Amino acid sequence: MKKHDDTNRPETQAPIRQYTEYDMQVSMVHDLIAPYHTMFKSPLAKLEAIKQGLQPASLSALLKVTEVTQADIARWLDITEPTLRKHIQGDNSLNPGLSEHVIQLLELFDKGVDTFGQLNEFKSWLRHYNPGIDAIPFDMLDTITGIGIVMSELIRIDYGVTA
Numbered sequence: 001m002k003k004h005d006d007t008n009r010p011e012t013q014a015p016i017r018q019y020t021e022y023d024m025q026v027s028m029v030h031d032l033i034a035p036y037h038t039m040f041k042s043p044l045a046k047l048e049a050i051k052q053g054l055q056p057a058s059l060s061a062l063l064k065v066t067e068v069t070q071a072d073i074a075r076w077l078d079i080t081e082p083t084l085r086k087h088i089q090g091d092n093s094l095n096p097g098l099s100e101h102v103i104q105l106l107e108l109f110d111k112g113v114d115t116f117g118q119l120n121e122f123k124s125w126l127r128h129y130n131p132g133i134d135a136i137p138f139d140m141l142d143t144i145t146g147i148g149i150v151m152s153e154l155i156r157i158d159y160g161v162t163a
Contacts (some may be wrong), residue, residue, distance in 0.1 A: 029119055030093045032061045033110045039105045050100045053093030059101050060088055065109050067123065077101055077142045104147045110152075132156065 037059075039046040057137045063073060077098055087094060094102065112122035126138040133140070133153050140146030 006128050029065050029109065030115050033106055035061075036081050036103060037110075038108065039103055040110065046103060049103065050096050052099075053095060054099040054102055055093060056090050058086055058094065058099075058106070059084065062102055062105055063088075065106065065119075078142065079143050101144065101147075104144055105141060108141070108151055111151060111154050115157055126150075126153070 008084070016060070036049075063070065066073070068083055070081050075082045077084065078152055079087075079098070086096070093099075109119075109122070113119050116122040116125060126128050126141075127136065129136050130153060133149055136150075137150045137153070
């Protein structure tokens, strides 16, 4: 029996993946949020981080992830823009109230990117009236309860229960 020779056959290679702007944007969001993932998974880890206070870098991460203005972040956190800038530039840990709000917002944006697959899709969804919650989600991010309502709506979207 003659042995088959494969030496002259071209090797099949996996196609080279072209990274799109979408891939880079999602990767950037995941990279910025990665340090907070353990807090999202464990309520006790989240509580400990809240009590210790997040580092000011968490505010910079929030600004980069959300791609909203400092005015929007200040409004969500119920502080002035100058106070927000002082926190960002400072060395002191955030107080528990701010820490909790920042963690909840980061977790929401992580979930939103996961649900919609793209940051821009999620951001667009946030700014439009949603009949399921009878509000514009973006306008609800100034309270922990509002963030919880928006998070619940994302979970309903994941499961296909939008009405």
